[in-house]
Amino acid sequence: MxxxxxxxxxxxxxxxxxxxxxxxxxxxxxxxxxxxxxAPPAQKPVPTVFVHGYKGTARSFNGMLGRLEKSGTAEKAMVIRVTKDGMIVVNGEISNRARHPMIQVIFSDNRASFRQTAGWLEKTMHILYTKYDVKEANLVGHSMGGLICTKYIEDTSGRRQYPDIQKLVTIGSPYEGVLTRVFKQNPNNTGDAARDLLPGSVALKALYANKSRFNPHIQVLAIAGVVNKPASGDSLVSLDSALFSRFIVPKKQYTSKIVYGKNAQHSSLHENKRVDRLVADFLWHAKK
Structure with a gap:
């Protein structure tokens, strides 16, 4: 060629x-x-906000959050402290890659009334919505914390700029009040919340009276403790009181679980590994 x-x-x-x-x-x-x-846009993780009870501190949920994080079930993303004068102090951030981010709320005035504490939670949730783009959230409350979460849901019903609550877990929450004789034996039980927690209080009656405001789409798990059979209750909250939220929440949205034994005592419920599993399974289907 x-x-x-x-x-x-x-x-x-x-x-x-x-x-x-x-x-x-x-x-x-x-x-x-x-x-x-x-491809659909990546779905933002839904954070879970943990609210302690009467006289609660950081220690109230530190153990549970630490165990859930250590097991790889969820991640502690934020700690929000509310000062006595209502200032919100936020530490941490919520990553879009976080696995079930957890937010711990701590009230400096842990004896304030239901009205005051729910107002602080309302302010906290508004900040999460407006400044941290939290459009959906779960709530977990121990003892009075569960009542405060319920009041928050009722108080913000139909209002904008608050996260849409998907699920609520209450742990030993006294919807009908605490056991009066046991509660009054402790001279340290003082403050406005102490009055609100007594059976028949105006604050407790309001939770039931306003049940029509409770969002009917929220799934609820009520966890109650029984220390000794056939005795009923966790030593501070009766079984009936802890499960009374069934008269507030629509039947189809309500689930209850009872844990037994010495670790089912009221102040030990948030340290009970059985409770850890119930919370994780209900919120994130993490049952093993």
Whole structure:
């Protein structure tokens, strides 16, 4: 073959190779672009807000949150402290890659009335919505914390700029009040909340009276403790009181669980590993 013909043939092969390569790159680009457009946006994680009870502190939920984090079930993302004058102090952040982020709320005035404490929680949740883009959330409350969460849900019903609550867990929450004789034996039980926690209080009656405001789409798990059979209750809250929320929450949305034994004592419920599992399974279907 003459030199010129060989050269032309080689050039033709090079051009063909370049055209095929460019076509492959273009097709790959178009496919990737099409797939990116078709793929749904990553779903933001739904944080769970933990609210302690009467006289509660950081220690109230530190253990449970630590165990859930250590097991790989969830991640502690934020600690929010509410000062006695209502200032909100936030530490931490919520990553879009977090696995079930947990937020711990701590009230400096842990004996304040239901009204005051629910107001602080309302302010906290509003900040989460407006400044941290939390549009959905779960709530977990121990003892009075569960009552405060319930009041918060009723008080913010139909109002904008608050996270849409998906699930609520109450742990030993006295919807009909505490056992009066046991409660009054402790001289340290003082403050406005102490009056609100007594059976028949105006604050407790209001929770039931306002049940129509409770969002009927929220799933609720009520956890109660029984220390000694056949005795009923966790030593401070009777079984009936802890499960009374069934008269507030729509039947189809309500679930209850009872834990037994010495670790079912009221102040030990948030340290009970059985309670850990119930909470994790209900919130995140993490049952093993």
């Amino acid at each position: 003459p030199y010129i013909q060989r050269r032309n043939a080689i050039l033709a092969m090079i051009c063909l190779f370049l055209m095929l390569s460019l076509s492959t790159v273009w097709f790959s680009y178009r496919t990737d672009k099409s797939n990116a457009a078709a």
